[in-house]
Amino acid sequence: MADDLWPENIAESNMVTPVAILREQAALLGDKTKQLVAGEVQTTTTGNLFVHSFYVAAPTLNYRYELFRVQHPAAFYPLVLAQGQSTSQLKSEEEFKNKLKEVFASPHTLNVVHSILAQVRS
Amino acid sequence: MTRFLFWNLNKREIPGFVGTLAREVGVDVLILAECAMRPERVLEELNAEKSDYQYAWGVSDHLIFFTRFDSYYLRPLFESSRLSIRRLTLPESEPILVAAAHLPSKLSFSDESQLFESVYLSRAISEVEAGEGHQRTILLGDLNMNPFEPGMVGARGGLNAVMSRRIAARKARTVQGEKYPFFYNPMWNHMGDRAETGGTFYFENAEPVCYFWHMYDQVLLRPELLKKFEPEHVRILREVRGVSLLENGRPDKEMASDHLPVLLELSF
Numbered sequence: 001m002a003d004d005l006w007p008e009n010i011a012e013s014n015m016v017t018p019v020a021i022l023r024e025q026a027a028l029l030g031d032k033t034k035q036l037v038a039g040e041v042q043t044t045t046t047g048n049l050f051v052h053s054f055y056v057a058a059p060t061l062n063y064r065y066e067l068f069r070v071q072h073p074a075a076f077y078p079l080v081l082a083q084g085q086s087t088s089q090l091k092s093e094e095e096f097k098n099k100l101k102e103v104f105a106s107p108h109t110l111n112v113v114h115s116i117l118a119q120v121r122s
Numbered sequence: 123m124t125r126f127l128f129w130n131l132n133k134r135e136i137p138g139f140v141g142t143l144a145r146e147v148g149v150d151v152l153i154l155a156e157c158a159m160r161p162e163r164v165l166e167e168l169n170a171e172k173s174d175y176q177y178a179w180g181v182s183d184h185l186i187f188f189t190r191f192d193s194y195y196l197r198p199l200f201e202s203s204r205l206s207i208r209r210l211t212l213p214e215s216e217p218i219l220v221a222a223a224h225l226p227s228k229l230s231f232s233d234e235s236q237l238f239e240s241v242y243l244s245r246a247i248s249e250v251e252a253g254e255g256h257q258r259t260i261l262l263g264d265l266n267m268n269p270f271e272p273g274m275v276g277a278r279g280g281l282n283a284v285m286s287r288r289i290a291a292r293k294a295r296t297v298q299g300e301k302y303p304f305f306y307n308p309m310w311n312h313m314g315d316r317a318e319t320g321g322t323f324y325f326e327n328a329e330p331v332c333y334f335w336h337m338y339d340q341v342l343l344r345p346e347l348l349k350k351f352e353p354e355h356v357r358i359l360r361e362v363r364g365v366s367l368l369e370n371g372r373p374d375k376e377m378a379s380d381h382l383p384v385l386l387e388l389s390f
Contacts, residue, residue: 030173030176031173032173033173034165034166034169034170034173035165035169035173035175035176035177036162036165036166059176059178059179059193060160060161060162060165060177060179062179121162
């Protein structure tokens with residue numbers, strides 16, 4: 001039998017992934033709009049990077065708008081949040097959450113969500 | 123236990139009824155036929171108290187789906203105007219197929235044409251099952267046929283849906299040297315005076331042959347899903363939070379719909 005060189009705790013992980021944070025926020029948007037407008041997260045990989053796109057979606061219209069994109073290596077941080085032409089490098093979970101709060105409260109996001117909501121209701 | 127509810131709304135705009143019923147019963151997958159309301163309108167009522175329900179997108183004109191699960195778990199695999207076959211994948215459960223249909227009415231289709239519709243439906247289900255590699259399938263819908271009609275009972279093209287669970291447990295029968303998988307049709311248990319109502323739809327006319335009650339709205343299950351199924355897991359609902367859906371013992375089409383909703387509770 002081969003020697004097992006892995007440490008005993010190799011399979012133990014309670015780290016919160018950036019995508020889990022994004023999914024949680026995506027679900028909260030649906031809760032606030034009676035699911036008329038919801039958040040969606042789609043993950044792809046490129047090289048050694050994970051890329052998570054955060055969409056504002058109108059499921060009944062089969063429409064979605066990419067609000068921003070997050071990419072990070074296997075170690076999560078620092079990660080890069082890209083929205084349009086601007087990018088931010090975020091070094092920790094706390095910085096990431098603060099940036100999300102800022103993005104969600106921005107006039108651009110409010111305009112996108114309100115416009116899609118109006119489109120759904122019209 | 124997952125709760126599926128099918129209701130033909132007869133184009134009535136009754137979002138309040140739908141929302142209240144879904145929440146009261148704790149419906150997990152709601153399928154509406156002949157829904158004249160936009161999905162957004164229904165969604166607002168379903169989520170009037172809590173944003174539990176999501177619209178599960180599809181292209182079928184006649185059927186719309188809502189779910190308390192993430193709609194990602196209820197993806198269409200095959201859809202046509204009157205048919206939607208979806209994969210329901212829940213965490214820690216084997217995926218099942220949820221087929222819903224609203225077949226053409228007897229007002230516009232002859233018995234023979236309805237038989238062809240049944241063949242089309244049966245073949246579509248079999249093809250999706252073959253693609254998925256299993257037969258854990260339920261079919262819910264307004265099939266516009268009674269359980270005893272040839273399109274429901276016949277093999278070799280029909281749905282091969284039998285009244286007896288014991289027979290369905292044989293899984294398939296051979297006709298002319300070829301095997302055809304059974305559906306179990308629990309709706310037989312709901313016909314006549316020992317049931318909640320005589321059927322799900324009432325139509326009385328002056329023809330010599332008149333059944334009065336019809337069981338057009340049905341739930342069928344493949345034998346693979348019968349292990350944990352009990353007869354009381356299918357119900358025809360007659361009221362919504364104390365408000366009767368019947369008038370003089372028949373579906374009250376002024377108050378709600380001319381069809382009664384059918385509920386299936388399923389463990390899988």
